[in-house]
Amino acid sequence: xxxxxxxxxxxxxxxxxxxxxxxRAREQFGATxxxxxxxxxADCDVLAPCALGASLxxxxxxxxxxxxxxxxxxxxxxxxxxxxxxxxxxxxxLPDYLVNAGGIISVAREYRGEGEEKxxxxxxxxxxERVVEMLARVKASGRTPAAxxxxxxxxxxxx
Numbered sequence: 005x006x007x008x009x010x011x012x013x014x015x016x017x018x019x020x021x022x023x024x025x026x027x028r029a030r031e032q033f034g035a036t037x038x039x040x041x042x043x044x045x046a047d048c049d050v051l052a053p054c055a056l057g058a059s060l061x062x063x064x065x066x067x068x069x070x071x072x073x074x075x076x077x078x079x080x081x082x083x084x085x086x087x088x089x090x091x092x093x094x095x096x097x098l099p100d101y102l103v104n105a106g107g108i109i110s111v112a113r114e115y116r117g118e119g120e121e122k123x124x125x126x127x128x129x130x131x132x133e134r135v136v137e138m139l140a141r142v143k144a145s146g147r148t149p150a151a152x153x154x155x156x157x158x159x160x161x162x163x
Contacts, residue, residue: 005054
């Protein structure tokens with residue numbers, strides 16, 4: 005992710021318990037390195053939690069300075085109510101299971117015997133469209149992004 009963001013012109017702020025990873029990010033991408041305990045409160049546009057789940061809680065959300073949370077860590081919200089708290093602070097939240105679906109798409113296609121890279125990449129490329137659709141659903145429903153994404157996922161499962 006860091007490489008893609010760097011190539012797109014993003015200024016990176018990183019943290020990891022593995023100092024080798026943060027040193028590489030500093031050297032390769034000019035990243036600013038923060039302590040793990042400081043990263044959630046970093047002054048940034050997009051916060052991308054990509055390691056531990058349940059990092060967004062009633063204790064951490066008040067410290068966020070990001071405008072958007074969009075990361076790959078599974079289950080970023082400590083509790084469903086954390087989605088409401090993000091919305092009340094005006095922070096857009098894009099759930100991990102929506103934006104980080106590439107891995108499961110690949111595994112599902114492989115399981116069905118449809119794992120050709122071209123087909124996988126074609127389906128993965130629709131993730132952006134799904135994000136746009138989810139944001140349109142949020143606008144239409146008035147729900148928070150977390151609540152709307154959960155409701156949408158439930159409706160798809162019940163088909």
